[in-house]
Amino acid sequence: MKIALIGNGAISQFVQKALADSDVALAALIVRSERLGSVDVSEGVKVVAAIQELASDVTHVVDCAGHAGLREHGAAALASGRDVITVSIGALADDVLLSELEGAARAGNSRLHLASGAIGGLDALRAARAGDLGTVRYVGRKPPAGWKGSRAEEVLDLSTQLTHPQIHFMGNARDAALAYPKNANVAAAVALAGVGFERTEVELVADPGTETNVHEIHAQGDFGSFTFTISGKTLPDNPRSSALAAMSVVAGILDASQPIGS
Numbered sequence: 465m466k467i468a469l470i471g472n473g474a475i476s477q478f479v480q481k482a483l484a485d486s487d488v489a490l491a492a493l494i495v496r497s498e499r500l501g502s503v504d505v506s507e508g509v510k511v512v513a514a515i516q517e518l519a520s521d522v523t524h525v526v527d528c529a530g531h532a533g534l535r536e537h538g539a540a541a542l543a544s545g546r547d548v549i550t551v552s553i554g555a556l557a558d559d560v561l562l563s564e565l566e567g568a569a570r571a572g573n574s575r576l577h578l579a580s581g582a583i584g585g586l587d588a589l590r591a592a593r594a595g596d597l598g599t600v601r602y603v604g605r606k607p608p609a610g611w612k613g614s615r616a617e618e619v620l621d622l623s624t625q626l627t628h629p630q631i632h633f634m635g636n637a638r639d640a641a642l643a644y645p646k647n648a649n650v651a652a653a654v655a656l657a658g659v660g661f662e663r664t665e666v667e668l669v670a671d672p673g674t675e676t677n678v679h680e681i682h683a684q685g686d687f688g689s690f691t692f693t694i695s696g697k698t699l700p701d702n703p704r705s706s707a708l709a710a711m712s713v714v715a716g717i718l719d720a721s722q723p724i725g726s
């Protein structure tokens with residue numbers, strides 16, 4: 465299996481290292497055109513700025529770049545017949561992009577796979593919605609540094625030490641995903657697995673009392689109820705992103721390379 469990765473940031477670099485000893489070959493990195501010529505890659509890896517520059521034997525495109533990467537390259541990759549694995553789930557809160565990607569996947573006879581990202585428990589939500597899934601609430605809690613550069617800074621002063629947890633967003637998953645492109649992809653993943661963008665309740669918290677990214681799902685319905693909590697270590701290169709998000713991309717790629725999926 466030959467893949468191309470979109471982006472060369474914290475998640476992409478984790479994935480590159482994890483795949484180095486696998487049977488999956490990294491054939492290309494897709495970067496912004498202004499980065500061409502300044503990216504260090506292993507021998508044999510092509511650095512390109514567009515899907516059209518990929519060799520024909522590249523079968524999968526893996527988006528590790530965030531919403532802009534999926535928006536720029538997702539439809540072209542799908543239309544070219546390549547499956548796409550994405551970590552940028554929140555981008556799908558944009559209905560125009562969603563239908564563009566659906567159309568491209570149909571035209572290319574390909575598929576967009578959503579990495580599970582920094583959360584677990586999505587399998588239980590997906591099964592639970594076969595019955596009446598009443599309420600789903602997601603709470604995302606990160607240390608103050610994890611919210612730097614996000615909309616939280618319009619509500620909170622993150623340059624001073626917070627003394628207690630501060631909720632900086634309460635609303636539905638669509639508004640969370642669109643307002644926090646680098647921080648609320650989990651809200652979108654929960655919404656897509658469960659009751660959808662409008663009905664998923666979201667709370668985002670800057671918490672000086674945590675050193676990890678804590679994600680909680682509270683769901684109840686015909687199936688009963690469940691609470692899922694994960695306390696995720698962050699990637700050394702990006703305090704916003706959980707290591708599990710990068711690991712879920714690796715898992716998605718390795719799963720796609722096997723004859724029997726898990």
Ligand SMILES: NC(=O)C1=CN([C@@H]2O[C@H](COP(=O)(O)OP(=O)(O)OC[C@H]3O[C@@H](n4cnc5c(N)ncnc54)[C@H](OP(=O)(O)O)[C@@H]3O)[C@@H](O)[C@H]2O)C=CC1
Pocket residue numbers: 470471472473474475476494495496499528529530531532533534536551552553579580581582583645646647649650653701702704705706709
């Ligand atoms: N589903 C989930 O649970 C999670 C999802 N995420 C998503 O993953 C994204 C990436 O995370 P992370 O690796 O930590 O972030 P980084 O900021 O470390 O890396 C992002 C990389 O993507 C590149 N990039 C951005 N836009 C484009 C584009 N249009 N074309 C090519 N490359 C592009 C950036 O390049 P440049 O330097 O040129 O800007 C950079 O190399 C986050 O922004 C977030 O949306 C993150 C964590 C969890």
Ligand SMILES: O=C([O-])CC(=O)C(=O)O
Pocket residue numbers: 582645646647648649650651677696704705706707709
């Ligand atoms: O990495 C995390 O913990 C979650 C995250 O940023 C997101 O949901 O976008």
